[in-house]
Amino acid sequence: MIIFHIDVNSAYLSWQAAYELENGSARDLRTLPSIIGGDQAKRHGIVLAKSLPAKKQGIITGESLMEARLKCPSLLVIPPNYQLFAQCSEAMYELLLEYSPHVQRYSVDECFLDYTASQRLFGDPEETAHTIRNRIKEELGFTVNIGISSNKLLAKMGGELQKPDQVHTLFPAEVAEKMWPLPVGDLFMVGRATRKKLKRLNIQTIGALANSEPAFLRLHFKSYGTLLWQYANGIDDSFVRESNFPAQKGVGNSTTISFDVTDRKEALLVLLSLTEKVAIRMRRKKALGQVVAISIKSFQLERVSHQRRLPHPCQSTRALYEVVESLFDTYDREKDATLDATMDRIRKRYGEKILIRGCFPHSGIKSIQGGVAENDDYPIMTSLL
DNA sequence: TCTGGGGTCCTAGGACCC
């Protein structure tokens, strides 16, 4: 098997830069300290993509605009143009299809291409990869990295070796030399949590992970440990899958509101607008949903999620929203129950009057009233009848 | 570290059944 992994360098930024140049702009964003980022005022303010000059000033993808501006006060911030990005992504995909019918769109800016059968037609993989890289640069105006190997994992890791505008091979025989010295966090599927856990186990490079005992990793990471060991050793037998097969499993939309939502009605309006979008997409895909899930992020960035299986699969906005609403109210009541329980505990310990609802002072009405006995454990006779 | 939005997969624990 010969697999290519094609990855656009700083995709959003490169695409915006190419677009501007094509439309007569005098600047090239890639040569300036610039980023693609959301609107801070709408609380969408994170770095989505950065130029090399911005990277040199220490700017990291995913950090807040505030942090980024602290590092580089003259930073140029451009809002994302998702329509443009979709067009650029499509153009690259079409070009790649000229070299193999087996192209998997892994994300908006990444594709896997199965070159195995194309080799007879186009010849040496490395030469073809350079041709593709050059054609994308000339015809579409942006640069890519291409990794070449005998499986998807290594092709992807190979593409990361050195950027931008590069072709690299990472065949199994090269793994020890090229991949093992890298920090373990560079390995696909090793994120923040896993990296921290591995560090505690004194595993800091991909090589150290590769040479650990699989049983030891399984002990600490369950089935995930086996996957980590295989990836560190360059083992992967997954297929390049074309188009969208198997079909996507879920359809979801989310949004960050520019202010804190505190009111149930307001929250439900947001949920309704999201439900509408999801339902429209589902009907376009001719898909039916079996489970409805909502997720809510608090102002402190804590997340809760609730889901419910439907008695019958559906795609109607109203039917979906009815479940959404009921899930939200369940959550709402749960919060009330937690609050009630806490207040009861405090009152039991310090007396009922220790907590008074804010609306009672100066109202002339006692904050807690009703009943005849102080102690609820002895109900009066009438309540038993 | 603290304001994106779109996904996938795994695991633990509880309910329920036999």
Place this chain on the structure above:
DNA sequence: TCTGGGGTCCTAGGACCC
């Protein structure tokens, strides 16, 4: 009345990717 094990389904949460 208590005990037991195995299987399935469901939900919440957390890991990862781009």
